[in-house]
Amino acid sequence: MTDQSYNFAYLDEQTKRMIRRAILKAVAVPGYQVPFASREMPMPYGWGTGGVQVTAACLMPEDVLKVIDQGADDTTNAVSIRKFFQRTAGVATTEATSEATIIQTRHRIPEQALTAGQILVYQVPIPEPLRFLEPRETETRKMHSLEEYGLMHVKLYEDIARHGSIATAYAYPVKVEGRYVMDPSPIPKFDNPKLSDSPALQLFGAGREQRIYAVPPFTRVVSLDFDDHPFDPSKAPHDCDLCGASESYLDEVITDDSGGRMFVCSDTDFCRTRREAGHAGRLGEAQFSSKKIANSFEGICPPTGDEA
Amino acid sequence: MSRIEKITPAPLLSVRNLSKRYGSRIGCTDVSFDLWPGEVLGIVGESGSGKSTLLSCLAGHLAPDGGEVVFATVNGPQDTLRMSEPDRRRLARTDWAFVHQNPRDGLRMGVTAGGNVGERLMAVGTRNYGSIRDAATDWLGRVEIDANRIDDRPSAFSGGMQQRLQIARNLVTGPRLVFMDEPTGGLDVSVQARLLDLLRGLVREMGLSAIIVTHDLAVVRLLADRLMVMKSGHVVEQGLTDQVLDDPQHPYTQLLVSSVLQV
Numbered sequence: 001m002t003d004q005s006y007n008f009a010y011l012d013e014q015t016k017r018m019i020r021r022a023i024l025k026a027v028a029v030p031g032y033q034v035p036f037a038s039r040e041m042p043m044p045y046g047w048g049t050g051g052v053q054v055t056a057a058c059l060m061p062e063d064v065l066k067v068i069d070q071g072a073d074d075t076t077n078a079v080s081i082r083k084f085f086q087r088t089a090g091v092a093t094t095e096a097t098s099e100a101t102i103i104q105t106r107h108r109i110p111e112q113a114l115t116a117g118q119i120l121v122y123q124v125p126i127p128e129p130l131r132f133l134e135p136r137e138t139e140t141r142k143m144h145s146l147e148e149y150g151l152m153h154v155k156l157y158e159d160i161a162r163h164g165s166i167a168t169a170y171a172y173p174v175k176v177e178g179r180y181v182m183d184p185s186p187i188p189k190f191d192n193p194k195l196s197d198s199p200a201l202q203l204f205g206a207g208r209e210q211r212i213y214a215v216p217p218f219t220r221v222v223s224l225d226f227d228d229h230p231f232d233p234s235k236a237p238h239d240c241d242l243c244g245a246s247e248s249y250l251d252e253v254i255t256d257d258s259g260g261r262m263f264v265c266s267d268t269d270f271c272r273t274r275r276e277a278g279h280a281g282r283l284g285e286a287q288f289s290s291k292k293i294a295n296s297f298e299g300i301c302p303p304t305g306d307e308a
Numbered sequence: 309m310s311r312i313e314k315i316t317p318a319p320l321l322s323v324r325n326l327s328k329r330y331g332s333r334i335g336c337t338d339v340s341f342d343l344w345p346g347e348v349l350g351i352v353g354e355s356g357s358g359k360s361t362l363l364s365c366l367a368g369h370l371a372p373d374g375g376e377v378v379f380a381t382v383n384g385p386q387d388t389l390r391m392s393e394p395d396r397r398r399l400a401r402t403d404w405a406f407v408h409q410n411p412r413d414g415l416r417m418g419v420t421a422g423g424n425v426g427e428r429l430m431a432v433g434t435r436n437y438g439s440i441r442d443a444a445t446d447w448l449g450r451v452e453i454d455a456n457r458i459d460d461r462p463s464a465f466s467g468g469m470q471q472r473l474q475i476a477r478n479l480v481t482g483p484r485l486v487f488m489d490e491p492t493g494g495l496d497v498s499v500q501a502r503l504l505d506l507l508r509g510l511v512r513e514m515g516l517s518a519i520i521v522t523h524d525l526a527v528v529r530l531l532a533d534r535l536m537v538m539k540s541g542h543v544v545e546q547g548l549t550d551q552v553l554d555d556p557q558h559p560y561t562q563l564l565v566s567s568v569l570q571v
Contacts, residue, residue, distance in 0.1 A: 133416070146394045150431030154416070157430065158423050160437055161459050226437040 009059040009089035015039055019057035019212070023203060026214035031176030032144070033127050038210040048081055048106060049207030051123035055104045058119055058203070059085065064092045066100035071108040071249070071266035078106070095269050107170070109191040111248045111270040114200035116217065122185040124206035127213065129173045129183035149181045152224055160229055169234070175222045176215060189223065190235045190249045196221040238263040242284030243274035318380055320345045320485060320517050321366070326375035328358075328365050334541035335361035339375070341536065341546065345484070348511060348518045350532030350549060352525060352564070358541035359521045360489060366519065367406050367487045368396050379403075379485070401431050405478035409490035411470035414477070415462045421448060421473055422458040428481045447476040451506060468499035472506065479510065486511075486518040492527055504530050525568050529553060537561045 007013045015037075022036035041049040059065070065085055069077040073095040081104060082093050094100050097110040104121040114120060130140045133151050143151065152173050159167045172189035176182050184195055185204055195202065195215060202215040215221060225231040236250045241262040248270055250263040262283055265271035275284060319342035328335035336358035343349050351359045364370040366377055368388060376387045381399065388396055400406070408414035415424050425444040426434075434440055445455050451472040453465075462470050471491065478486065491507065492500040508531055511518055520531055528535055528549055536546040537558065545558040556562045 133419075142393075146397060148397065148431065150427060150433075153430040153435070154419060154423050154427050157426055157437065157440060158419055161420050161422055161441075227435050228437050 008061065009056040009085065009091075011039070011053070011056045015053075016057050019053055022212045023054065023057060023214065026203070026212050027201070027216050029180075030216055030219050031180030031182040031213060033211040033213045035210055036212050038207045041207065042084075043080070045208040046125065047077060048104065048123035050205030050209075050212070051104050051106070051121050051207075052081060052084070052205075053207060054121045054203050054205035054212060055081075055085065055102060056089070058102055058121070059089050059091055061089075061091065063101045064094050064099055066094050066097065066103045066269075067105075068103065068108060068110070068267075068269075069106040070251075071110075071270075072268045074268060096273075097269055107186045107188075108249070108266060109187060109194045111245075111265070111267040112273075113194075114198055116199040118200040120198075120200050120202045122187075122202065122204045124183070124185040124204045124209070124211070127183055127204065127206040127209050127211040129171075129181055144180060147179070149175075149224075152181055153226070156224060156226065156229075160226070166225065166229055166232070172231075173224050175224060177219050177221075181224070182213060182215075182221075184221075188235075188249055189231075190233045192221070192223045192231070193233055236263055239281055240265045240271060240274075241281045243271045243279045244281035244284075245271070245274055245279070318385065319343060320347075320380050321519075322376075322378040322385070323366065324376045324378075326362070326365055326372050326377065328361055328370060328372045334358070335370075336365070336538070336541045339543055341543075343485075343517055343519065345380075345517055346515050347534060348516075348520065348532045350528030350535045351519065351521045351538060352523060352528055352535065353538035354523065354564070357538040359538050361541075362538070363487055363489055363519065363521045367404065368400060369406075401428055402481055403484050405481075405483040405486045407471075407474055407478055407486065407488040407491050409493045411462065411467070411474045414474040415470060417463050418461065420459050420461055421453065421465070424462065424473060424477045425480050428477065432481060443480060447480050448473075450510070451476040452502075466499075468495055468503060471495065471503060475507070475510070479514070479516075482514070484517060486516055488518060488520045488522075490522050490524075491520065492522070492524065500527075507531060525553065525565065537564065 007016050018037055022034045026032065026034045038050065039053065041052050043049060067078040067082040069075040072078060085091055086093055097112040102119045102121065103110065106123045128140055130143060130151055133155055134140050156166050170188050171183055171186040172192055174182050174184050174192060174195060184192060197218055197220065199217050201217055204213045223231040236252060238250060239246045240248060240250060242264050245265055248265045248267060251266045253262050253264060255262055321343040324340050326339040327337040339362055351362065353359045365372040372389065377389050378385045379388050422441060422444040425447050426440040429440050429443060444458060448455055448458055453469055453472060462473055465473060492503055495503060504527060522528060532549045535549040535552045537544050537552065539560045545552060545561045552561060553565055556565050
C-alpha cells in the first residue's frame, strides 16, 4: 500500500496530477496565476516549496536536474534541493546549464541562453505583483480579470518621484503576451529581457501562496515603463574580477574592512566555464576545474576502489 | 451664461424607483429623480435616513434591490445597474468621481500626493511621467496645495489638505458627475468654509454635476441647486434649495430647518 501511494519524484499520484493540471492551465493562459492545492514539503516556506512541487511534477527519470540559488550552484538552498531530488527521484544532476533539462532557480536566469526542451522552474515568494499596492485578494483578482493595471504604474511613478529613476531593481513587473501583468519572481531586472521569446518553458511556483504560473516558449514579455523613463536592465558597471566577463550579472563581495571589494559573476557555472576556457579577470587567473585536477591525480595514483 | 449653453435636453442621471433593503429593514425605497447636466443636488436627512445608502447605490458600490439608474454615457443613456462590470468600473474612473467623507478611504496613504492624483490618469492609460507630473502639479495648485508638497505622502497632510487632495485626485480626469459623501464632515469650521469655497469654484468652473450627501444644511445652501430631504429611507420633500429651506412643507423638513443653531 505504502509503495503504491508514492510516485516517482516524491509526490503521490493525486498531488502530481493536480499540479500537472495546474501547470497545463498556466501554460495555456500565459501569466495567469493558477491556484493549486500546495502541499507541505519537507522544507520551510521560503526555501522553494513551490518550485520543488513544480519540479517534482515535471521530473522524468531521464531528466538532468540543475538547481541554482541566486545564480550559484553551491549555496545551501541549491545544494539541499539538489540532494532532495537525488535521494527521492534518483535523477542525474549537473551544474552545467547546457546539460540540464530542468533547472530550478531561485532569483536568477542562467547567463547561458536556454534552449528548446529545457524547463526553468522559478521559486516565487509572492506571486501577486499588485499585492503591496492593493492588499485585498478579491480586488487584485478583479483587477487582473478586467485588465486594470494602472496601479502598477503608480508604483513606478513613486519610484521616479522619490529616486529620480525607476529604482525597482528586482521583481520588476512585466506584461505577458499583452495581457496579464506578472511578477517574474525576485530576479534582477537585468534578467527581464531573457524572459521574452525564450525557447525554454518557464514555470513559476509559489508554495505558500499556492499559485502556479507560466511563460510558454516564445512568449512576448514586456517590462512596464513610462514613455519618458524607459526600462533599463541595469547591472554593476564592472567586469567580473574572476573571469573578466563584461556582460554578466555581478555580485559585489566585500573582501576586507578597509573598503576592498570585488565583483564576481552571480552565475557560478558561467564564471567557471569561462575560467576553464582561459579567461581571467582582475583578481582571478585561468584555472583548471576540480574535475580536471582530480583526473590528473587519477593518472598518477589510480583509484583503489576503497572509497566506494 | 456658459453653463446654460451646456445644458442639453436630456438629464445626465435619471433614477427611477431605486430601493435597497437590509433584510427586513429599509435602506432607501422608491427614490426617483432626474439630475441635469451642471446641476448640484443635495441630499439631506438625519443619520440613518438612508442618504448614504442611496449614494452608494447610485455610485455602484452597493447593489440595489430594484429600480434603475440611467446615466447619459458618451454612447447614449445606459442603465448602470445592468451594465457589465468592466463598463461600470470604467465609468467609475472616467466620467464619475466619488469623494469619501474620510479622505483615508479615498486616498492611498502610502503613495505620494502626486501619485494619488496621477493614479486615475495612469488607470486610463497615460504612460508619460512628465505629463502625469504636470497634471498633478496643476491640480495641486487648483486645490490650493503648495506644489512643493507633491512628493509628500498624504499622512503628512492636515485633514483639510487631505480632503482637498482627494478632490484633486477625483477631478483630474475631468469627470462629469461627482458623488460626495459628507465632504466637509470632520473638518473644523474655517477649513470647511475654505473647502466649500473651493468646491463651489470647481463645480461652477468645470460645469460639473454633483450629488452631495450631507447633514449640514449650510453646505447645501451654499453648494446645491436642488435639495432632497430623506427620512427613514423615503424622500419626503424635494425642490429648489432656497425654496425647501425657506418654505419647508413637510413636518420633518420644518423640524430640520428649525433645529439649525443660529449664532
